[in-house]
Amino acid sequence: MTASFSEISGSTLEGMNDEALDSLPFGIVGLTPDGVTKRYSAREGELAGLRRETVIGTDYFDEIAQCMNNFMVAQRFEDEPEIDDIISYVLTLKMRPTPVKLRLLKGNAFSLRYILIQR
Amino acid sequence: MNKASMEQPHQDEYEHLLHFLYACPIGLIDMTHEGTIELMTPLASNLLMPLATDGVLTNLLTALEDAAPELHSLIDDFTPRRGTICEHHRIHVDPSSQANADERRVLSCTVIKLNPNRYVVALTDVSAQVRQERRLREAETWFGSLLEGVKEFGVASLGTDGRIQAVNSTLVDRTGFAEQTLTDSPVAILVEADPADAASKMERRLEQAERDGWQISEGWARRSNGERYWCQSLIAVCAERSPDNGSFTRGYTFILREVARRDNDMLELKRLLRTDHLTGAYNRGAFFDAAEKAFLKCQKAARPLSMITLDIDHFKLINDTYGHGVGDEVLRSVSNACKAAVRPHDIFARIGGEEFAILLPDTTLEESRRVAERVRQAIATAPISVGEAVLVVTASFGCATGPCLTGGAAAILAASDAALYEAKRTGRNRIAWAPARTA
Numbered sequence: 001m002t003a004s005f006s007e008i009s010g011s012t013l014e015g016m017n018d019e020a021l022d023s024l025p026f027g028i029v030g031l032t033p034d035g036v037t038k039r040y041s042a043r044e045g046e047l048a049g050l051r052r053e054t055v056i057g058t059d060y061f062d063e064i065a066q067c068m069n070n071f072m073v074a075q076r077f078e079d080e081p082e083i084d085d086i087i088s089y090v091l092t093l094k095m096r097p098t099p100v101k102l103r104l105l106k107g108n109a110f111s112l113r114y115i116l117i118q119r
Numbered sequence: 120m121n122k123a124s125m126e127q128p129h130q131d132e133y134e135h136l137l138h139f140l141y142a143c144p145i146g147l148i149d150m151t152h153e154g155t156i157e158l159m160t161p162l163a164s165n166l167l168m169p170l171a172t173d174g175v176l177t178n179l180l181t182a183l184e185d186a187a188p189e190l191h192s193l194i195d196d197f198t199p200r201r202g203t204i205c206e207h208h209r210i211h212v213d214p215s216s217q218a219n220a221d222e223r224r225v226l227s228c229t230v231i232k233l234n235p236n237r238y239v240v241a242l243t244d245v246s247a248q249v250r251q252e253r254r255l256r257e258a259e260t261w262f263g264s265l266l267e268g269v270k271e272f273g274v275a276s277l278g279t280d281g282r283i284q285a286v287n288s289t290l291v292d293r294t295g296f297a298e299q300t301l302t303d304s305p306v307a308i309l310v311e312a313d314p315a316d317a318a319s320k321m322e323r324r325l326e327q328a329e330r331d332g333w334q335i336s337e338g339w340a341r342r343s344n345g346e347r348y349w350c351q352s353l354i355a356v357c358a359e360r361s362p363d364n365g366s367f368t369r370g371y372t373f374i375l376r377e378v379a380r381r382d383n384d385m386l387e388l389k390r391l392l393r394t395d396h397l398t399g400a401y402n403r404g405a406f407f408d409a410a411e412k413a414f415l416k417c418q419k420a421a422r423p424l425s426m427i428t429l430d431i432d433h434f435k436l437i438n439d440t441y442g443h444g445v446g447d448e449v450l451r452s453v454s455n456a457c458k459a460a461v462r463p464h465d466i467f468a469r470i471g472g473e474e475f476a477i478l479l480p481d482t483t484l485e486e487s488r489r490v491a492e493r494v495r496q497a498i499a500t501a502p503i504s505v506g507e508a509v510l511v512v513t514a515s516f517g518c519a520t521g522p523c524l525t526g527g528a529a530a531i532l533a534a535s536d537a538a539l540y541e542a543k544r545t546g547r548n549r550i551a552w553a554p555a556r557t558a
Contacts, residue, residue: 048137049133049137051134054138064161065161066141066142066161066162068165069161069165070165070168088174089168090174090176091161091164092158092160092161092163094137095137095159096157097156097164097176099177
């Protein structure tokens, strides 16, 4: 099983429990097709300054990450049937502009859409 | 109190604050004097990210360099220690070359200086509001012009497919297309001078009308004889309830009017085309255009139309004696004297080498003779310096009045020319006139 940022598959992520997710060295966010936050890893919580329990259930692109609510991220999840792409991006983690790599994952083999965040 | 219980409320408050800022519906930025972004809300990043072509969003002034280069100097020129630098300053994000005004994005930007190296910026997307304002302005223009001249509008009713169902007579007159040709044709043939993309352009316009109830645009069109003209056209959705079964018949109303192109280059070009380069008077072509129009107008209103032709006396002698430079100076001087002496609504033109003409709408022969006399005196009493010497030039005048003369504006001009010849023949520096005949 590969667990690197660029290799790990959506199916692998889907099979992991919270503890396993938290052990990964990059942030992970899992969203339902209508944008509700279902998975939120400890690493991502640390970067954003938020605990998992305050984020689960929120509308991710409206309440937590408006910076990704555009044609470069959110719209792609709507438009493209399958995605596995890494892009350079700037997030506003704790309101500080932070250059990151994002890996966007969407596929038929797993139910959630994943955003992997590497600083 | 132990340490853990102190920290827990603190952590909760901090997290609450972060949640508040993450969800904040305004782009807020904290930056230095140079534009380096210290803090920003996610919405600020959302609005700016498409502008950061290098994908790095560390400096606001760099990100807005193309869209709002003025921000730099606004900030630099602001000397007080603190205060509002700009409020709701509009930034057009997309280059103006991007054709469709309805898709352009506009940001509203407020910049507040807190101290010499700390600035707070608020950004909001006001594209929808700007679109709304533009449409209101267009509507105002239209409704204003509707009141001015209802007869000037061509009207067609269209089916849902954009094909013409019926037209009014003005539309037939203005476009030169026969009613049979227009019926069942796509409306695009009336407004698009370039048939290559006419269909798709019209499709977009109909879509927009469907969405907003109406759509206006301005552009080139072509008459049936191939002549190009500039026009405005309005497409409005109409829905009529059938009296029989209460069902809706949908379609569009299309309104077309020819307008002067509001384009400075065009106006300047037009002016150049109508003006005599040497004297600044109207040229021959412009004079005949104006004369034909004035003739029709006066004929319709049963009002007199007069013309005066004048010719500088012994101009050839002046030219031969003093040279063309002096000749030109004489033409300019005479022209200036005429322009100053005619009435504001008269049209003064140079129609030949040393021959000028004045068009006097709504003017009797008597009145035109008075104007000619005033002009004659103005010329004769305006000496022209030529080096040490002073030249006094005179001119001869012919007056004629229509439109009871048959043959249009040209006939009046011919009659005044004949009178001018008479004035020359009987001694120059005088006025002669064609007898006012009745038809």
